[in-house]
Amino acid sequence: MRRALVVSAFAGLVVGAPLAAQAILDRSVPPTPGPTPAIVVPTWTRTTLSNGAELVVTEKHGLPLVAFSIQLVGGADNFEPADKAGVADFTSQMLSEGTSTMTAEQLSEAQQLLGTTITSRVGGEGGGIGFTSLTASFEPALALVADMLLDPAFPGEALERIRGRTLVQLRQARDRPAAIASNVFARMLYGDAHPYGRVVTERTVQAITRDDIVAFHRAYYRPGRAVITVTGDVRAEAVRAAVERALSAWGAGGDRPAWKYPAVPPLRPATIYLVDKPGAVQSVFAIGLPGPPRDTPDYYAIEVMNTLLGGLFQSRLNHNIREVKGYSYGVGSDFDFGRGPGAFRAGGGVVSEKTDSALIEFLREFRGVRGEVPFTDDEILQGKQSLVQSLPRRFASVNGINASVAAIFTQDLPSTYYQDFPSHIDAVTREDLVAAARRYVDLDHLAIVIVGDAAVVAEPLAALGVAPIVRLDLDGNPVAGP
Numbered sequence: 001m002r003r004a005l006v007v008s009a010f011a012g013l014v015v016g017a018p019l020a021a022q023a024i025l026d027r028s029v030p031p032t033p034g035p036t037p038a039i040v041v042p043t044w045t046r047t048t049l050s051n052g053a054e055l056v057v058t059e060k061h062g063l064p065l066v067a068f069s070i071q072l073v074g075g076a077d078n079f080e081p082a083d084k085a086g087v088a089d090f091t092s093q094m095l096s097e098g099t100s101t102m103t104a105e106q107l108s109e110a111q112q113l114l115g116t117t118i119t120s121r122v123g124g125e126g127g128g129i130g131f132t133s134l135t136a137s138f139e140p141a142l143a144l145v146a147d148m149l150l151d152p153a154f155p156g157e158a159l160e161r162i163r164g165r166t167l168v169q170l171r172q173a174r175d176r177p178a179a180i181a182s183n184v185f186a187r188m189l190y191g192d193a194h195p196y197g198r199v200v201t202e203r204t205v206q207a208i209t210r211d212d213i214v215a216f217h218r219a220y221y222r223p224g225r226a227v228i229t230v231t232g233d234v235r236a237e238a239v240r241a242a243v244e245r246a247l248s249a250w251g252a253g254g255d256r257p258a259w260k261y262p263a264v265p266p267l268r269p270a271t272i273y274l275v276d277k278p279g280a281v282q283s284v285f286a287i288g289l290p291g292p293p294r295d296t297p298d299y300y301a302i303e304v305m306n307t308l309l310g311g312l313f314q315s316r317l318n319h320n321i322r323e324v325k326g327y328s329y330g331v332g333s334d335f336d337f338g339r340g341p342g343a344f345r346a347g348g349g350v351v352s353e354k355t356d357s358a359l360i361e362f363l364r365e366f367r368g369v370r371g372e373v374p375f376t377d378d379e380i381l382q383g384k385q386s387l388v389q390s391l392p393r394r395f396a397s398v399n400g401i402n403a404s405v406a407a408i409f410t411q412d413l414p415s416t417y418y419q420d421f422p423s424h425i426d427a428v429t430r431e432d433l434v435a436a437a438r439r440y441v442d443l444d445h446l447a448i449v450i451v452g453d454a455a456v457v458a459e460p461l462a463a464l465g466v467a468p469i470v471r472l473d474l475d476g477n478p479v480a481g482p
Contacts, residue, residue: 053223057236066232067402069130074257077195085204088122097158146246177284177451185286187476222254231402261340267445270467276454283355283452285347294337301432307383327354356460369437
């Protein structure tokens with residue numbers, strides 16, 4: 001009854017409002033856009049510590065907060081043995097499992113008392129450890145990081161717990177079409193010999209020993225490949241002194257990777273790779289091929305082109321397949337820019353009965369950006385504005401600033417990268433967009449991975465005649481099929 005009375009009272013206020021106020025709420029008149037957000041890139045100081053690690057400090061006063069991270073250039077792709085895939089991730093997880101002086105529980109309690117959480121990770125091409133804290137807690141939190149980084153205990157019982165949890169996650173992933181599609185897609189593009197094609201399996205997880213973790217930790221966590229970034233309510237000179245003290249036992253050494261990846265397998269003619277998932281109500285698509293590295297001269301043209309193709313919610317792919325056709329809750333595309341040939345990938349989940357129809361629409365939109373459907377002025381403007389106007393929020397928090405500044409030094413970007421970004425985007429022409437699409441959205445060599453109910457989708461897909469169909473199991477191995 002109270003809710004009904006409140007709603008009625010509010011309705012009365014709206015009905016009885018002056019006409020001028022009602023005009024302000026007129027939904028038939030589009031609101032006037034506000035000014036374009038300004039990009040304010042902070043300045044920083046850059047020094048080298050006595051052990052060879054780089055230290056980058058960005059002062060941002062106003063709130064008593066500090067973001068700290070040790071970013072390591074290179075990751076599992078560079079330092080992980082192929083037959084021990086997963087050891088990098090295990091090592092990063094086990095940094096929080098205790099040191100020679102503190103148990104895992106004591107480490108956790110110490111972080112809670114400081115009001116912070118220390119996180120660590122190792123990805124394919126980079127890793128690190130860091131935290132966000134109050135300024136007053138910065139040095140005590142830094143001391144915890146130093147203890148975890150330099151003196152981890154790697155207890156055997158923690159290893160077995162992490163192993164068991166990982167095995168459960170891997171088994172669960174075999175029931176998730178999206179995870180299956182991602183793994184199979186990587187293997188079809190890069191094969192087992194390329195780091196981009198490797199995946200963690202039950203076999204590799206079972207093979208990991210404590211000695212492997214100790215060896216990875218010793219080889220990987222070296223200051224010669226470290227970029228330490230600190231952002232917040234601090235003074236640069238005081239930060240340097242604090243970091244030097246905390247990491248005084250971190251001996252010099254370690255080189256950055258040369259980024260010499262093995263050659264990608266030769267491109268194959270466009271093929272549909274069908275993975276049977278009986279009873280699946282959706283088919284998950286992963287369509288693409290190896291793309292360029294991050295340092296390609298076409299980077300800005302690709303960014304704008306892909307934003308229009310599948311990066312925005314109102315992109316061509318999502319507008320067509322979700323909004324117009326109603327085949328999906330959402331589809332998109334991206335370029336996985338890395339130091340090597342990261343993949344161009346488009347896809348998403350599609351209702352099973354429309355799998356063949358959705359594939360037609362994916363290919364239609366690919367042909368469109370290659371020149372069959374010209375980009376309009378409004379479309380290009382929207383894509384460019386989306387990219388440029390997303391930049392200011394990167395610098396709205398100490399965490400955002402810290403991550404953005406770290407990217408400059410870990411990815412070898414120009415120091416003026418963010419200031420120059422709008423002009424580079426603005427310089428992209430319609431011809432540049434089409435040229436990028438023709439170069440990197442290669443219709444003749446697409447790997448079309450579809451995970452779905454073969455009993456429902458195989459025959460309609462074959463009837464399309466767009467590409468031969470190869471049947472694969474959940475791991476991407478060929479299987480006999482009709």
